[in-house]
Amino acid sequence: MKNISKEDYLSAIYKLRDEAGEIKPNIIAENLEISPAAVTDMLKKLSTDGFVQYKKYKGIKLTAKGERYAVHMIRKHRLWETFLFEVLKMPWEKIHSEAEKLEHSSSDELVDKLEEYLNYPKFDPHGYPIPDKNGSLPKHKPVIALSELRKNDKGTIARISDFKSELLVYAAKQGLSLGQKFTVKDKLDFDGSVIIKINTNEVSLSKKIASNIFIVMEE
Amino acid sequence: MKNISKEDYLSAIYKLRDEAGEIKPNIIAENLEISPAAVTDMLKKLSTDGFVQYKKYKGIKLTAKGERYAVHMIRKHRLWETFLFEVLKMPWEKIHSEAEKLEHSSSDELVDKLEEYLNYPKFDPHGYPIPDKNGSLPKHKPVIALSELRKNDKGTIARISDFKSELLVYAAKQGLSLGQKFTVKDKLDFDGSVIIKINTNEVSLSKKIASNIFIVMEE
DNA sequence: ATATATTTTTAAGTGAACTTAAATATTAAA
DNA sequence: TTTAATATTTAAGTTCACTTAAAAATATAT
Numbered sequence: 090m091k092n093i094s095k096e097d098y099l100s101a102i103y104k105l106r107d108e109a110g111e112i113k114p115n116i117i118a119e120n121l122e123i124s125p126a127a128v129t130d131m132l133k134k135l136s137t138d139g140f141v142q143y144k145k146y147k148g149i150k151l152t153a154k155g156e157r158y159a160v161h162m163i164r165k166h167r168l169w170e171t172f173l174f175e176v177l178k179m180p181w182e183k184i185h186s187e188a189e190k191l192e193h194s195s196s197d198e199l200v201d202k203l204e205e206y207l208n209y210p211k212f213d214p215h216g217y218p219i220p221d222k223n224g225s226l227p228k229h230k231p232v233i234a235l236s237e238l239r240k241n242d243k244g245t246i247a248r249i250s251d252f253k254s255e256l257l258v259y260a261a262k263q264g265l266s267l268g269q270k271f272t273v274k275d276k277l278d279f280d281g282s283v284i285i286k287i288n289t290n291e292v293s294l295s296k297k298i299a300s301n302i303f304i305v306m307e308e
Numbered sequence: 309m310k311n312i313s314k315e316d317y318l319s320a321i322y323k324l325r326d327e328a329g330e331i332k333p334n335i336i337a338e339n340l341e342i343s344p345a346a347v348t349d350m351l352k353k354l355s356t357d358g359f360v361q362y363k364k365y366k367g368i369k370l371t372a373k374g375e376r377y378a379v380h381m382i383r384k385h386r387l388w389e390t391f392l393f394e395v396l397k398m399p400w401e402k403i404h405s406e407a408e409k410l411e412h413s414s415s416d417e418l419v420d421k422l423e424e425y426l427n428y429p430k431f432d433p434h435g436y437p438i439p440d441k442n443g444s445l446p447k448h449k450p451v452i453a454l455s456e457l458r459k460n461d462k463g464t465i466a467r468i469s470d471f472k473s474e475l476l477v478y479a480a481k482q483g484l485s486l487g488q489k490f491t492v493k494d495k496l497d498f499d500g501s502v503i504i505k506i507n508t509n510e511v512s513l514s515k516k517i518a519s520n521i522f523i524v525m526e527e
Numbered sequence: 528a529t530a531t532a533t534t535t536t537t538a539a540g541t542g543a544a545c546t547t548a549a550a551t552a553t554t555a556a557a
Numbered sequence: 558t559t560t561a562a563t564a565t566t567t568a569a570g571t572t573c574a575c576t577t578a579a580a581a582a583t584a585t586a587t
Contacts, residue, residue, distance in 0.1 A: 092543095092574060114535060127575055129536055146535065146582060177421040187418055194409035202396040311544065311573090334564060346545055348566055353543095365552055365565060 093121050096162050096193055098131050099140060102151055103159035111148045157224060164220040165192040165200050167213035170251075172203055174214040181214060181261060182254035215257075216248030216267050216303070233306065235283060236299035242273045248303035256301055263292045265302070312340050315381050315412055317350055318359060321370055322378035331368045376443060383439040384411040384419050386432035389470075391422055393433040400433060400480060401473035434476075435467030435486050435522070452525065454502060455518035461492045467522035475520055482511050484521070 101120050105112050114128040121128075136143040140155035151159060169188035173179045179187065195203075201222060204210075211227040212218055218226045232247045246269045249260050260266075264287060274291060275284040281296030294302070320339050324331050333347040340347075355362040359374035370378060388407035392398040398406065414422075420441060423429075430446040431437055437445045451466045465488045468479050479485075483506060493510060494503040500515030513521070 094574090115533090123574090124576060125535065126537080126577080130574075173418070177418065177425055179418065179421055183417070187415060190413035191410065194413040196406060198402070199392070199396065199398065199406055202398060206396055313544090332564075333566090342544090343546060344565065345547080345567080349544075 093123060094193060095131065095135060095138075095140070096158075097121060098128075098135060099151070099155055099159040100162045100166070102141065102149060103156065103163065106151070112150075113148065117149075160220045160224040161197075162192055164222075164224070165195060167217055167219040168200055168203050168207065168210070169195070170213045170215070171207055171210050171219070175207065175210075182257040184214060185251040185254065185257075214267075215251045216246075217251075230305045232303040234300045235285070235294070235302040235304050236281060236296055238273045238276070238283070238304070238306075240273055240276055243270070243307040244304035245270050245307070246302060247305045250301035250303070252301070256298065259298065260302070263294070264290060265292070270307075271304075312342060313412060314350065314354060314357075314359070315377075316340060317347075317354060318370070318374055318378040319381045319385070321360065321368060322375065322382065325370070333368070336368075379439045379443040380416075381411055383441075383443070384414060386436055386438040387419055387422050387426065387429070388414070389432045389434070390426055390429050390438070394426065394429075401476040403433060404470040404473065404476075433486075434470045435465075436470075449524045451522040453519045454504070454513070454521040454523050455500060455515055457492045457495070457502065457523070457525075459492055459495055462489070462526040463523035464489050464526070465521060466524045469520035469522070471520070475517065478517065479521070482513070483509060484511070489526075490523075 098117065098121070101117055102112055105116055105120060114125050114132065118125040118128045132141060132143045132149060135141045135155070139152055140158060142150040142152055166188050169191045170184045173184040173187055174181065204219075204222075209221075210219055212229075218229055220226055230247075235244075235246075238244065246265060246267055249257060249265070249267070251257065269287050271285040271287045273283060274286050276282070277284075281299070282293060283296075283299045284291055284293045286292075317336065317340070320336055321331055324335055324339060333344050333351065337344040337347045351360060351362045351368060354360045354374070358371055359377060361369040361371055385407050388410045389403045392403040392406055393400065423438075423441075428440075429438055431448075435451075437448055439445050449466075454463075454465075457463065465484060465486055468476060468484070468486070470476065488506050490504045490506045492502060493505050495501070496503075500518070501512060502515075502518045503510055503512045505511075
């Protein structure tokens, strides 16, 4: 049996809100790899504790308190990821799962010291913004999924989703990394795949992959 | 309800073996701040899993497997303490409880990288030896409790027990730290307290305190 | 608009690590 | 060595975060 904490639910709801629109128990269950019934259970508890707004069969929303807490956890997660990657030089695809454990086992004081030691980084190794002590995100240009671009669009890789480590391994193997400029050479309508040119290389990316790579458009 | 893992039991048994001689359920219960009944419960599980040798009403021993595991956990603990103190500059008295959480949330790979980053430290900030990857402890001179010394004995402070953070705060306040040389000026028989001279200062330490400070004798 | 499919909730049950209280062993003292 | 004190174990019960299966509500398709 997996044993997921309230903290995980809050982070998951926060993140899903950005990706999906309305949040339903099913999506949370899928995301955390547990049964929908367990989600219903926990939503009741989170609701009585004032972290989420929840009415049976209706959508789910974080309260202000819940949002604060979620951002707090995400801050911990991203600072740990940065530490593991930048300082300990752990491989890109391993830092997410490792940070997922550490985020539940570190005090605020520790994380603040960590942030100081890392010199107040603004983005984690996957390109996600790191909230500061007050929960504010650093300013950054809007990102969109690579899968949304059309032929001849140009942009810079800004973020690669960490939801599956295989994706990160694959992206690295294809020579993709944050900050690289590229041009969309082609987009195949029938399967949604995208062919981009980075430096002199042409790389073909499936729709699934492209929708997990986020970029900043060249204006 | 506290929720202590098997890992905690193994570390506790390992550490208690050094301090107390024979290990009884009661001592473990006290150490982990849980009921003796819970200890009996867990001992059965650890026994069937092959981590401890356990017969009802008899003493408890780690098996080779249990010992390996315990050393492994202690390695993690002490490396994390070193990191928190040396790198993040967290206060001495806070690193123990923080490391106690982190040790359960970090993979072997992470801890090995941490060790490398710290440049293979041999002792943690409290003076405890750090086991290497293979579980071997660094060579070090034998230490004895300060409470065992007699008048005019000389020595060097080598270790200060981390079992209570108050002790660490107190020791620091009295100006005690690892590596300091001292002379026993007096020992009061009726309460076991010890007066030592460090540099030009004379400090009086209760028996309780003195029995938690370990030193290397001057030959 | 009704039937069907999907989603969500409820109900009942599990396993892990506890708890307290009572029963049983062991150890120490008279 | 018998009794008293202490330590340990057993028994029964709790809490937490799950599970599966059935019931209920909502959404979708014809």
